[in-house]
Amino acid sequence: MDHDAPHYLHQLPVPGEERYVSLSLVNTRFTLSHGLVDLLDDAEAAHLWLVRHELLPDRVALNGRQFGRLLGLRESLRPLFEARAARAVPPGESLDTLNSALAAAPSTPRLAWTSDGPHRADEPDTGNPAAAALSLLAEDATELLTGSEADQLTECAAQGCARWFLRSHAARRWCTTKCGNRVRAARAYAARKER
Secondary structure, three states, X not given: OOOOOOHHHHOOOOOOOOOOHHHHHHOOXXXXXXXXXXXXXXXXXXXXXXXXXXXXXXXXXXXXHHHHHHHHHHHHHHHHHHHHHHOXXXXXXXXXXXXXXXXXXOEEEEEEEEOOEEEXXXXXXXXXHHHHHHHHHHHHHHHHHHOOOHHHEEEOOOOOOOOEXXXXXXXXXXOOHHHHHHHHHHHHHHHHHHO
């Protein structure tokens, strides 16, 4: 990563982002001490994010409609994550947005054959690369929400942080040690102030 990039680009990914790109997508909007940060603040930034996550070929640009659909998917995932964590029913429009993205470029089942033998391989429709990227993100979110790690999905408990992560143990409450340290420092400051 280049050394002139804003400091928030140097942040470590939160636990789970390395396995679930949909988690990384939700976490592209977060708050720092100086305010809200949106890593997808325009179509060019969104394109770069998709390319970096190997969801879109670099040569394929995002048009305004596709950019809007990506942001719509991101905004629909947060209420779905919140509903999953609360064991509640999510808003219908969030579910509709995710399902629409799933259907944007449905995968075609194929029989693949490797040295290990035959196995099923689902290949996404590549006729529309941006729709395929949305579909892959939606499939990833579906796997996260329904898979074996779904119960570990948690929102960071640090005030002002809205990032989601996968808890590695039940006591973990913060997405990064940085958030945990911030909370502990605020508690210590409040205790000193009270004395």
